[in-house]
Amino acid sequence: MTNDERVAHLRVLRALPPAAWPTRDRILYEAARLIAAKGYHGASTRDITEAVGIRQPSMFNHFASKQAILAELLALDLSIPAARADELSRAEGRPVARLHQYMLWDFEWYGEMPLDLRGMQEELLVEPGLETFRADLEAWKKAINRIVRQGVAAGEFEKDAVGLVTTVLTGISWEIVRTAQFTRDPRTAAKQRKGAALFVLRALVTDPSDIAAVAVAADDTTRRTTTAH
Amino acid sequence: MTNDERVAHLRVLRALPPAAWPTRDRILYEAARLIAAKGYHGASTRDITEAVGIRQPSMFNHFASKQAILAELLALDLSIPAARADELSRAEGRPVARLHQYMLWDFEWYGEMPLDLRGMQEELLVEPGLETFRADLEAWKKAINRIVRQGVAAGEFEKDAVGLVTTVLTGISWEIVRTAQFTRDPRTAAKQRKGAALFVLRALVTDPSDIAAVAVAADDTTRRTTTAH
DNA sequence: CCTACCGATCGGTAGG
C-alpha cells in the first residue's frame, strides 16, 4: 500500500463509524486504541481481537504478525508527515510561511486521524524490523530543522530556538490527538490548530509583525481553496 | 520514604557511578533504563535483574512487586514536580517570574536526574494501584495552569496560549532528559535550560521586554545564592 | 541472594 492509497482509504473510513469498517480496519482501530492505553507489549492480541469481536487466531488472516499491525500504524504516524515536511522544506516561499503551512497540515493530519496514534512512541523503533520508521522519523526532524535553519539564515527566526522546534511540535501534535478524542466540533478544532501554530511562531520569530502577516496569508489561501471547490 | 528523603538520597547517588550504588538503587536504575527502551510491559523482571547481575527472584527482596518499582520511579517523575509547582503557584511575585522560576527548576530536576524517566508515560497511570500518581499529574497541570491564568489576569500572558503550556513543558522536559544522556558538560546543560525557558516565555508574554527583565532577575538570584554558600 | 518451580498468558500454527 502506498502513502497516497493510505490517505485515500482514511478519507473513506472517516465517513463511517468504526463499527461499519472492514475487519482489517477494525483491527487497526482497536489495536491503536489499546496500544495507546496499555503500550505495545501491554496490549495483547487477545485484547485486540476480543474488542473487534473475533477469535484471536483469526487476526492472522489479516496481518502476518502483531508487528505488522504496528508497522501499518507507524506508517500513518511517521512516513506521511515525513514526506510532507520534506516537500515543504524544499519548496519556495518564506521559511516562516512554510513552517506555518506545515504546522497547520500536521495538526489537521493528527486532529482528523480516525485512529488513536498516541501509542506510537519513538521507543518502539528500537525493535528489529522497524528500522525504516526510524529513518522516517529522522527524515521528519531533518526536514523541520531545515526549514527552521532557513528561517534563521533569513533573519526570520531566533537562533537559539532551533533545537526545540521538533520537540515542541511533537508535544503539540500529541495534545491535538488527545483532545480530538473529545471535541468533535470542527470549528473549535480548527481554531485550536490555528492557536497552536501561532504559539510556536511567537516563540520563534524575531519580528512579531511577521506572525500576523503569515496568518492572514494562510487564511487567504484557505478561503481561495475552499471557494475553488 | 518522603519526597525530601528521596531528593536527599538522589544527591548522594549522583556523586557515585551507578555500579557503586546499593542493589535496590541499581534495580531502579536498570528498570528505568529498560522501561524507557522497551516500555513497562516490554521490560521483564528477568531483563532487569540480568542487567543488575542478580537472579530474578532476588528482586523481590527489595521490591514487593514489579509495580512497586514503577511506583518509586513515578514518585520522582510526578510527585516531586507537582509539589514544587503547587508551591510556586501559591507564592508571591509576578506570574511571569514564577513560571520562569518553575521552568528552570523543572529542567534542572529532569536534567540532573540520574535515572532515565522517559518510560514514565501518562498512559501507565490507568493501571490499578497507581491512582495516586494520576492525582499528582492532575495537580501538576492544575498548578501550572494556575500560574499561567494569573499571568493572563495580570496582562502578562496571551490568553489563547493557556491550554498549551503543560503540553509544551512536558515535551521539553522529555527532550532535556533525552539530551542529558549524552551531554555531560554542566555549562552546556545550564545554557540549554535557560534557552528552553526563554523559548516558552516568548510564546507567552504580551510584552517582550518582560523576558529580558525576568531573565536578568533570575541570573541575579542564582548569583546571590551561589555566592552565599 | 540462591535453586526450583508455579499457574497464567503470550504470539503464532495446524487444519478445517
Place this chain on the structure above:
DNA sequence: CCTACCGATCGGTAGG
C-alpha cells in the same frame, strides 16, 4: 473465521 493447541516467557512463591 473457527477450534484445538504449541513452546516460550511472564510475574511471583517456597524454602533454604
